Amino acid sequence: MTEVFNTAGRDTRAWVIHPDLKSDPGRRLPEHRLAEAVSLAAALPEMQVCGAEIVRLPRAQPGMLFGSGKVEDLKSRLKEAEVDLVLVDGPVTPVQQRNLEKEWGVKLLDRTGLILEIFADRARTREGVLQVELAAISYQRTRLVRAWTHLERQRGGFGFVGGPGETQIEADRRAIDEQIIRLKRQLDKVAKTRELHRAARRKVPFPIVALAGYTNAGKSTLFNRMTGAEVMAKDMLFATLDPTMRGVVLPSGRRIILSDTVGFISDLPTQLVAAFRATLEEVLEADLILHVRDISHPETSEQAADVAEILGSLGVRPDVPVLEVWNKLDQVADTARDAMMANAGLRADVLPVSALTGEGIDRLLDVVNDHLGEERHERALSLPFSDGRKRAWLHERGLISEERETEDSWSMTVLWTDRQAHQFRAL
Template sequence: MAEKEFEPLGPTILVHVELPQAKNQEDLEELHRLAESAGSNICDAIVCRRDGIEPRTYIGSGKVTEVADAVKAHDAKVVIFNSPLTPAQERNLEKEIGVRVMDRVALILVIFAMRARTYEGKLQVELAQLRYEQARLVRGWTHLERQKGGFGLRGGPGETQIELDRRALRERISAIKEDLEVVARRREQNRQERKKNAVPVVSFVGYTNAGKSTLFNRLTSSKVYAADQLFATLDPTLRNMVLPTVGKVVFADTVGFIRHLPHELVAAFRATLEETIQSDLLLHIIDIADPRIEDNIEAVNAVLEQIKADQVPTLLVFNKSDLKDDVAIGIVRDETNKPIRVNVSAKNGLGLDDLLAAVSELLTLDQCEFELKLGHQDGKLRAALYELKALEVKGYDEQGHELVSVKLKPSDAARIEKLSSGRLSACLINHQGTLPWVQEESFDFDDID
């Protein structure tokens, strides 16, 4: 795929519409930051209060004139609306204002296109952009209604330009989907290999610019790009770590979430979001110094629910805790002594040992413990348990059988039971009742709405 050069949006006018049924006043500040992330030089922000949406221009003729005057006064090149616009509204606004008009979804797509670095990321962004443009071909541009006659049909009816463009979009979307399926299969193979080796995955999630990448770099000694801007990183990054009581663990840094995450992006980033769903533990990174902390947490939880990852065990990580005098660095536990939150400072490296200790504790929380008696014929079973670092030798009996203590997750125990053809159950010592493991249910990403 050829590299694309993205120029900054330049001088920009923001338009924020307040409606009685929508409580989105806080989104104006977020729109500022989104626009700055796209390279905008914000000249003015126009706030419009309306009882309802004007079908033709969204904001009405009076406000359109005000926006057009602001564009001329500041020599702006772009007008960005903090609301979704229909293709007709976008066309009418561009005609009357005289410069490029985009809505919030288009702005986010521009930022994602600028940030994508990997082949998969670029494909996902292009897919989201094409789906967005596909909807805009419905009534988008009258200049696409020219007729094009076929060979031997001079002057006769032919395929209109808009039909040609629709077909080209459909074909490109189909080709990208096929390419993404190949990437998805490769990702699934890697995921199954990790499951086979019982390597737990810990995914970083959180509101964009909460400090996920900075914390990820601190913990894994990586060099993932981190900056004080929205969507500084887009492509997922996986790194291996070894925790003392767990063994090998995969940490995954994912794209940040925002309020009202466009459905086009959720659909396009299916493979990336699937990594979150399949995780053993989520680290929800939260900027404790952000005055909108509760809204940010709610926005992330809404996206996790949308992609059906809300059932994955989650540990809250309050970042930038050094900026709060009343917050102590370290682990916060519930009434059962289970870690529910860790206060850290990624920038200063404070509380990271506590965070790793809490992660280790939660990853081993549901382990079942039992004892086995292994004979000379159980080499395969013994090797599998050693590989998982789940086996501790206690001694030998009079017949020379090896007596061992085992700690395993139920899902890992079920897998080893299958691989060893039932030898795990056969080697149990003094166990009565239900076996201490169950087979995991599989998850189908296609169930997502």
């Protein structure tokens, strides 16, 4: 399957390839994966996607990823289309990347490299910029093999000792390691500042509601609808990168803090999962999580499974309720809408809405209010060191807003509901 696009006026001409590996146990419909990859490419500015195709593979070839016939076929078509950049929607080893770039005479990015480019373009806060830089450098460190080709041309002698470029690669790796240490130190400083901000928020007796979900599920549009804010909300992947928080007054008069977070995606690069953990800590602080789903997407169930897996890996507390917000009702065909609404009606944790038109928002706000239950109250506590179990119970639920040690006890300030106070006294 090959699609050729005619979109003029963009600078970099890109060709998107989705390798459909039959041996991949997590294989999904390749047409949907290709569409997502094209959307990822389109999320970069100055990018003209001039072609996209699925390449079906029984297995990956270690040297070139694709078979020699397909490599040759693609070479002629890429040249004819005057392609500058090939985007491979999947993992590409450093050796495969080097060989394909040499064979085709174009730059090549795999899925990880593409997502890193998007994140680098979107990061706005100091922490976001540092996290992207750390992720990019960690990724670059694994691909130093690419330096060998130019080193072979530059280095004199016969190359009998150590192999071509070995010393230079070691020097590059050492320089990258030093840069990683520097970035981690800077991130630690930013993280301490964020912790001060979080500690300040804990002193405010307003519950935190976090929006989480697959990228482009409509979280920012919902955020704007609920808060009246004007956060960038576009029909593109990763429109939101840095977390945004706003105060919201529910119809009941109750105040909450609403948090919009970075969107998740399947096969998120491991470097980014680690680097953006601090950004996603907003979800860990939440009293309620709204899992926003694009219910009109053909793979909405698979996307929901990806989000659930990432939330689990982040260590979200099991006692934090999660509501599913089935967004983009306005894009669901009338023939499927009745059955979907009936299905949603059977589940108390599902709320169908359209953030674009406002349909279902009033009920969503009422259900959020009901789930948050009682108001939280501030209280000073003094626990002897022998009451470690009670202290651990408070920490597990994120109820401690301030704590210090005295000679014989922990002196702390807690924010809790009457129900939590009763549970604590029963321990």
